[in-house]
Amino acid sequence: MTTATTDPAVCATRARTAAATGPSDRLRAWARRGPLLPALVFMIVVTQLPFVATLVISFFDWNALYPKARHFDWFGNYSQVLSDPAMRKSVVSTIVLTVSVVVVSLVIGLGLALLLDRKFRGRGLVRTLLIAPFLIVPVAAALLWKHVLYNPEYGLLNGLLHYVGGPQPDWISHTPLMAVEAALIWQWTPFMMLILLAGLQSRSPELIEAARMDGAGPWQIFRHMTLPHLRRYLELGALLGSIYIVQNFDAVFTLTSGGLGTANLPYTVYQSFYQAHENGLASAAGVLVVIGSIIIATFALRVVSSLFREEVSR
Amino acid sequence: MNPVLSGLLPFLKSKGLGLLAWLAGILFFLPVAWMALTSFHSEADAATNPPSFGAALTLDGYRDFFGVGGGQSPWPSLVNSTVASVASTVCVLLLALPAAYALSIRPVKKWTDVLFFFLSTKMLPVVAGLLPIYLFAKNTHFLDNIWLLVILYTSMNLPIAVWMMQSFLAEVPVAVIEAAQIDGARLPTVLGRVVAPIALPGIAATALICFIFSWNELLFARVLTGVVAETAPVFLTGFITSQGLFLAKVCAASLVISLPVLAAGFAAQDKLVQGLSLGAVK
Numbered sequence: 221m222t223t224a225t226t227d228p229a230v231c232a233t234r235a236r237t238a239a240a241t242g243p244s245d246r247l248r249a250w251a252r253r254g255p256l257l258p259a260l261v262f263m264i265v266v267t268q269l270p271f272v273a274t275l276v277i278s279f280f281d282w283n284a285l286y287p288k289a290r291h292f293d294w295f296g297n298y299s300q301v302l303s304d305p306a307m308r309k310s311v312v313s314t315i316v317l318t319v320s321v322v323v324v325s326l327v328i329g330l331g332l333a334l335l336l337d338r339k340f341r342g343r344g345l346v347r348t349l350l351i352a353p354f355l356i357v358p359v360a361a362a363l364l365w366k367h368v369l370y371n372p373e374y375g376l377l378n379g380l381l382h383y384v385g386g387p388q389p390d391w392i393s394h395t396p397l398m399a400v401e402a403a404l405i406w407q408w409t410p411f412m413m414l415i416l417l418a419g420l421q422s423r424s425p426e427l428i429e430a431a432r433m434d435g436a437g438p439w440q441i442f443r444h445m446t447l448p449h450l451r452r453y454l455e456l457g458a459l460l461g462s463i464y465i466v467q468n469f470d471a472v473f474t475l476t477s478g479g480l481g482t483a484n485l486p487y488t489v490y491q492s493f494y495q496a497h498e499n500g501l502a503s504a505a506g507v508l509v510v511i512g513s514i515i516i517a518t519f520a521l522r523v524v525s526s527l528f529r530e531e532v533s534r
Numbered sequence: 535m536n537p538v539l540s541g542l543l544p545f546l547k548s549k550g551l552g553l554l555a556w557l558a559g560i561l562f563f564l565p566v567a568w569m570a571l572t573s574f575h576s577e578a579d580a581a582t583n584p585p586s587f588g589a590a591l592t593l594d595g596y597r598d599f600f601g602v603g604g605g606q607s608p609w610p611s612l613v614n615s616t617v618a619s620v621a622s623t624v625c626v627l628l629l630a631l632p633a634a635y636a637l638s639i640r641p642v643k644k645w646t647d648v649l650f651f652f653l654s655t656k657m658l659p660v661v662a663g664l665l666p667i668y669l670f671a672k673n674t675h676f677l678d679n680i681w682l683l684v685i686l687y688t689s690m691n692l693p694i695a696v697w698m699m700q701s702f703l704a705e706v707p708v709a710v711i712e713a714a715q716i717d718g719a720r721l722p723t724v725l726g727r728v729v730a731p732i733a734l735p736g737i738a739a740t741a742l743i744c745f746i747f748s749w750n751e752l753l754f755a756r757v758l759t760g761v762v763a764e765t766a767p768v769f770l771t772g773f774i775t776s777q778g779l780f781l782a783k784v785c786a787a788s789l790v791i792s793l794p795v796l797a798a799g800f801a802a803q804d805k806l807v808q809g810l811s812l813g814a815v816k
Contacts, residue, residue: 252642255632259692260648262629266689267655270663270670277665332558340552346559348800352566355799357750359767360788364569367776367784374781376568379585388583406565414807418815453815460811467659469753470767474774486753489661494757499665506661517657521650527815528646 271510278503285497297504307488307505314466314484314512316397321404322461326454328405329412336413337420354410362474365403366392396480404471408464412457419453420446452523459520466513485509573785580781595782599790608787610762611769614680618755618765619748619794622687626695626744627737629688634699639711639729649700656693660753668757680763686754691744698743698809702736703729739805742798749795766791 281293301307336347353361369376372390381388392399423446431441469486476482478491485505493502571587572580573596579589601607633652637645667686671677706729714724755765770791773784799806807815 249643252636252640254636256636256642256648259629259633259696260651263652263655263689263692266685267658267663270666271658273666274662332555335551335555335558338551338555340549340555342556346555348803349559349563351799351803351806352563352796355746355796356566356788356792357767357770357795359750359752359770360792363770363773363784363788364565367773368569368572368781369565371781374581374583374585376565376585379583382584406562409562411810415811415815418807418811456811456815463657467661469660473752473756474771477774486659486661489664490753490757493665493668499669502665506659506665509659510662513657513659513662517654520657521654524653524811525646525650 274503274506277499278507280500280503282500283497284493284499293500297500298508300501301504301508306483309481310483310485310488311508313397313482314486314509317401317404317468317472317482317484318462318465320401321408321465322458324401325405325408325461326412326457328409329457330416330450330454332409332413333416333420336417350413351410353406354408356407358407358470359474361407362403362471365399365406366475370399392476393480396476396482400471400475400482403475404465404468408461412461415457415460416450416453419450423449452527455523456520456527459516459523462516463513463520466509466516485512569785570789572781573789575782577779577782580785581779595786596790598780598783599786606769606772608766608769608790611764611766612791614759614763615749615766615791617680618683618687619745621681621684622691622748623741623744625684625688626691627741629692630695630699630740631737633696634703637696637700638703639706639708649697652693652696655689660690664753664757667754671758677758678760678763680759680765682758683751683755683763683765686758687748687751690751691747694747694809695740695744698740698805699733699737701808702733702740705736706732736805739802740809742802743806743809746795746798746802749798 278297279292279294280290281296282290332350336343336350356364367375370391372378372388375391377391378388389395428441428445431445436444466484467486468484469490472478472482472484472487473490478484478487483491486509489502489505489509492498492505568585574591574593575586575589576592576594579586580595597603598605599608636642637649642648668677671679671682676682710728711724714728719727750767751765752767752771755768756771759765759768770787773780773787802809
């Protein structure tokens with residue numbers, strides 16, 4: 221990424237020259253916008269319109285089984301969502317699930333990225349092995365954990381514990397949330413590792429060599445050079461991971477079917493309109509998920525944009 | 535010092551971290567390897583405690599999965615998933631390529647704002663629009679129709695594709711394009727002869743990543759399809775409740791349905807992180 225095309229200044233001047241006044245110039249500006257329009261219109265229609273509809277529905281008391289009783293209810297659904305103990309629990313579950321999966325997979329991912337950043341025999345193969353969990357279809361991965369690893373009678377975990385004479389717990393019913401978390405951490409650690417590895421490999425080798433020449437030890441280099449450099453990659457991994465995991469449906473649906481206190485907000489939204497037919501309530505919960513996502517997303521966008529600007533100005 | 539230990543220490547010092555990396559790789563891969571091994575075991579051997587590592591291998595699990603001995607055949611769902619993933623990927627490319635062109639080679643005004651609008655739609659959770667889409671599909675008799683998924687998967691992947699392609703097209707030097715234009719080349723020629731060869735590997739990686747996300751998707755497919763348009767992940771949800779001895783079948787099913795993703799993922803390995811980070815990390 222060192223070409224002049226991505227230099228914002230160059231692009232800006234090119235854009236400006238095209239956007240001068242005059243009818244023929246205006247036509248030319250539209251010709252420039254032309255190729256962009258199909259994608260833009262498509263995105264607005266398919267993603268923004270349904271959200272506006274969700275917003276509208278969230279103000280209605282509307283159960284699909286009693287369509288005649290539908291009426292405008294101001295913030296009734298929101299107060300119901302926020303006061304309903306099951307809904308509140310799903311808010312807590314969502315937060316616990318997201319934070320724990322993101323933090324743990326980020327820490328393990330950092331360790332793995334540091335290990336993979338060194339040269340050793342078979343590095344490419346180890347990288348491939350590590351990526352594999354991320355390339356299993358999420359439902360299939362959840363099934364693998366549920367039936368093949370966690371099964372209390374003949375699952376691999378208890379099978380291995382059997383060799384050392386350990387206990388034979390029923391993982392999913394004893395520690396349901398942790399069971400979901402472990403499966404998700406297994407799938408998301410490779411994602412974090414890939415982002416952090418890209419961060420590590422974008423360090424300047426000359427700078428590190430210079431520090432080493434000046435007598436800096438490996439810990440000092442890590443603490444004062446690598447970690448500050450990685451900061452934004454850590455942030456990016458945390459935020460993107462949060463955005464994906466806040467929305468997680470597959471693992472919760474497959475492993476526990478939302479039971480045992482593991483129902484997160486996406487699952488609750490799914491359940492309240494697909495099974496309970498509470499359209500208004502589901503929409504209000506959906507809007508709450510969006511608000512949560514927007515809070516995370518504002519930070520995420522800031523990080524992406526700072527990385528982006530650094531990249532284009534390089 | 536103990537001679538064995540004194541020989542071991544320098545070895546550990548030079549090779550230790552490499553060994554640790556290998557150990558971690560094997561540990562992470564173990565569930566996948568165990569899944570593969572179990573899929574080749576008979577149901578009786580698959581469900582033992584302690585596990586039977588060296589049991590005889592058989593293809594029964596696969597026969598069972600493909601419905602040879604009766605039961606639901608997975609083929610319709612595999613076909614549906616293929617149609618949804620391939621068709622949506624083609625749509626994504628058709629929409630994203632011109633958009634990326636207008637955001638990099640001949641950029642519009644405020645092109646970064648447009649780019650960030652695309653990114654922000656990716657941050658909108660699926661549940662934000664799920665209910666209206668469901669109600670719309672129900673009222674227009676679009677439920678259980680694979681083309682509805684094609685449209686939704688296109689919208690799901692378009693922001694990623696626009697971001698990735700923008701960065702790939704931006705790598706084409708302006709000087710090269712201008713030189714071609716001075717030599718009298720028309721736009722299609724410039725795109726085909728100059729831009730495409732440079733951007734093609736990136737476009738291929740983008741397509742593979744879009745394919746993976748579409749193939750994996752469950753929530754839309756679960757809510758909007760039923761009998762006819764069921765996709766492979768929805769087929770897999772049939773295994774959520776235990777059905778007696780069925781581990782080998784579950785493993786065979788999970789592995790077969792994950793194979794396209796594994797293949798596409800390893801093929802796009804180098805660009806994977808760029809796609810997943812929405813183009814923020816190169």
